[in-house]
Structure formats: C-alpha cells, structure tokens
Amino acid sequence: xxxxxxxxxxxxxxxxxxxxxxxxxxxxxxxxxxxxxxxxxxxxxxxxxxxxxxxxxxxxxxxxxxxxxxxxxxxxxxxxxxxxxxxxxxxxxxxxxxxxxxxxxxxxxxxxxxxxx
Amino acid sequence: xxxxxxxxxxxxxxxxxxxxxxxxxxxxxxxxxxxxxxxxxxxxxxxxxxxxxxxxxxxxxxxxxxxxxxxxxxxxxxxxxxxxxxxxxxxxxxxxxxxxxxxxxxxxxxxxx
Numbered sequence: 001x002x003x004x005x006x007x008x009x010x011x012x013x014x015x016x017x018x019x020x021x022x023x024x025x026x027x028x029x030x031x032x033x034x035x036x037x038x039x040x041x042x043x044x045x046x047x048x049x050x051x052x053x054x055x056x057x058x059x060x061x062x063x064x065x066x067x068x069x070x071x072x073x074x075x076x077x078x079x080x081x082x083x084x085x086x087x088x089x090x091x092x093x094x095x096x097x098x099x100x101x102x103x104x105x106x107x108x109x110x111x112x113x114x115x116x117x
Numbered sequence: 118x119x120x121x122x123x124x125x126x127x128x129x130x131x132x133x134x135x136x137x138x139x140x141x142x143x144x145x146x147x148x149x150x151x152x153x154x155x156x157x158x159x160x161x162x163x164x165x166x167x168x169x170x171x172x173x174x175x176x177x178x179x180x181x182x183x184x185x186x187x188x189x190x191x192x193x194x195x196x197x198x199x200x201x202x203x204x205x206x207x208x209x210x211x212x213x214x215x216x217x218x219x220x221x222x223x224x225x226x227x228x229x230x
Contacts, residue, residue, distance in 0.1 A: 004160075033217055033218075035220075042220050042221065042222055042223065043155075043161065043220040044220075045217040045218070045219065045220075048217050056217060059217070089158075091160050091161070093160075093161075104149060104151045104166060104206070104208045104218060105163050105166070106161075106163065106218060107163070108160030108161045108162065109160050110159060110160050111158075111159075111160055
C-alpha cells in the first residue's frame with residue numbers, strides 16, 4: 001500500500017516562473033492537506049481539500065497560490081510568479097474520513113523542495 | 118485548539134527511555150492530544166494520540182495526567198534513529214470532521230551513543 005506520493009521531490013524555478021507541486025494521497029483517502037516549511041522553521045498549514053472542494057484555505061497566501069483536488073488525479077498546489085521567499089519544503093498529507101477518535105491521524109509525504117533562484 | 122508548551126530541546130542516551138513532556142493547561146474536554154515527529158528533512162510521522170487514558174502502541178506510550186493539563190510521550194528504548202523534532206498537538210475532533218493540525222516548535226530530541 002503506497003504512501004502519500006509527492007512530486008517533484010526537488011524543483012528549481014527562476015523568479016516569475018510558475019511552480020506546480022503534485023500530491024497523490026494514500027489509496028482510499030479523500031482528504032488532502034498542504035503544509036509549508038520554511039528553512040529552520042516549523043510546519044505551517046496552508047489548505048485542506050476534499051475531492052473537488054476546498055474546505056479550509058485559511059493558511060494560503062491571498063495571491064499567487066492556489067490548490068485543487070480534482071475528482072480524478074492528484075492534488076495540485078500551484079504557485080504563480082514565484083519569488084525567492086517561496087523557497088521552502090511543501091508537504092502534503094492525506095487522511096480518510098474517520099470517527100472522532102482518529103480524525104487527527106494524517107499521513108505525510110516526503111515533501112517537495114522548491115528553490116527559487 | 119489549545120496551545121501547547123514543550124521544551125525546545127532534550128538529550129537522551131541510546132537505549133534509555135526518552136520522556137518528552139508537553140504542557141496543555143488550557144485543554145478542553147473534547148480535545149485530543151496528538152504526537153508527531155519529524156526526522157530531519159522527512160515528512161512528519163504520526164506517533165500516537167489519546168483523550169483521557171494512557172495509550173501505548175508499537176512506537177511509544179502516552180501518559181496523560183488525570184487533570185489532562187499535561188502529558189508525556191515515552192520512547193521506551195531510544196535509538197539513534199529516534200533523533201527528531203517531536204510535536205505535541207492538541208486538537209478537537211468535531212464529530213469526525215477532518216481538519217488541519219497546528220504544529221508548534223516542538224522538542225528537538227537528540228539521542229546520543
């Protein structure tokens with residue numbers, strides 16, 4: 001049973017380009033979360049999606065960032081017109097719908113490391 | 118969700134038990150205590166969680182005080198591979214709804230030979 005798959009693992013972009021990060025959740029999981037980790041800092045929640053719906057995007061920057069989780073295919077985190085400050089590790093996590101006792105059990109991928117030159 | 122307080126760093130000798138404390142004095146009755154860890158450059162890994170009772174699994178034990186204002190994660194026989202940042206997170210699980218976890222700064226555990 002494959003875990004959460006993220007690709008690319010490493011991505012280099014020049015300022016102004018677009019970055020697309022993909023996340024395939026674990027089989028049977030319909031909930032996806034994106035987190036960002038800046039160098040030497042903690043994980044910051046960005047967005048929580050279910051299939052075809054954004055449930056909570058309270059951690060997403062207002063501009064240039066978007067996320068989707070289509071009915072078919074992986075979840076995509078898209079960053080337009082990247083700047084140096086976007087350089088970070090982006091982690092995706094997934095979970096299945098569970099009862100209250102296990103709702104906080106998330107499975108994380110290995111992350112995508114974005115470097116903006 | 119309630120705020121947690123953890124020591125920034127701890128050392129532990131290899132083979133000994135590692136006891137990682139977490140203070141969550143403002144926890145409310147419907148909030149669970151979760152522990153995750155992040156080994157350098159890897160994705161966070163779920164360890165264990167509990168509500169009131171002590172819990173044990175193949176990775177660790179979780180001891181929650183009777184008033185639920187603090188807890189301790191115990192790694193019974195720490196190995197070098199347990200060197201990581203350990204996060205204590207308090208979260209309410211409303212009726213099975215999913216949601217995000219709020220990660221603090223955690224405790225950096227260094228297991229030394």
